[in-house]
Amino acid sequence: MAVTTSPSTDGFLKLLLFVLVGGGLMWLGRWSSRLGANSEIEPLSAAPTPDVEDLLPDEKRKPRVWPPSAEEAAASLPFDPVLGKIRMEKFFFDKLDPTAGPTEPEVFADDLHVELYDPDSGYRWWQSYFVATPQGLAKILRDKSWKYLHAPEILVLPRYDLEEIRRAVVSRIMADHEFFKDRKQQEEESL
DSSP states (O other): OOOOOOHHHHHHHHHHHHHHHHHHHHHHHHHHHHHHHTOOOOOGGGSOOOOHHHHSOGGGOOOOOOOOOHHHHHHHSOOOGGGTTOEEEEEEESSSOTTTOOSSTTSOEEEEEEEEEETTTTEEEEEEEEEEOHHHHHHHHHHHTOSOOOOSSEEEOSSOOHHHHHHHHHHHHHHHOHHHHHHHHHHHHHO
């Protein structure tokens, strides 16, 4: 007697064979991963990587000096009585340490951020200025191949001078804020 198989039985056998082979491969994969679990070799991602400076010879190593924080930079600035009780709490540039200044004081451009605080009201606010020298502006235009540069709050000075920048910021704060405008009008009226 000959046994004949129908097409549906043939498909079922192929499916069953596929599931058995797939299950066997999964079991083999799990079994092989358990073999490596007992090994004392750490995976590469868990191994510590040395610092580049640790790989350099001792004479090329430089001690790491951290720039002052925004609070320290603000605290290093002299008190300005024109601001009254308002204090500069933070003072920092995006790319530059304000106390060290740029390597070329005549070629400078960076965003300055100042946090101001009024102790009477507890109000804090930020002022931001784009501070640059003429040569710094020209360098940006050249380097980025721009035809123009637009900055809403811009301070242009002949060279980087932190005290002059501070004075310019104080001047702009006084000119731009209602708090000082009312104070100025009261002083003018009392004359």
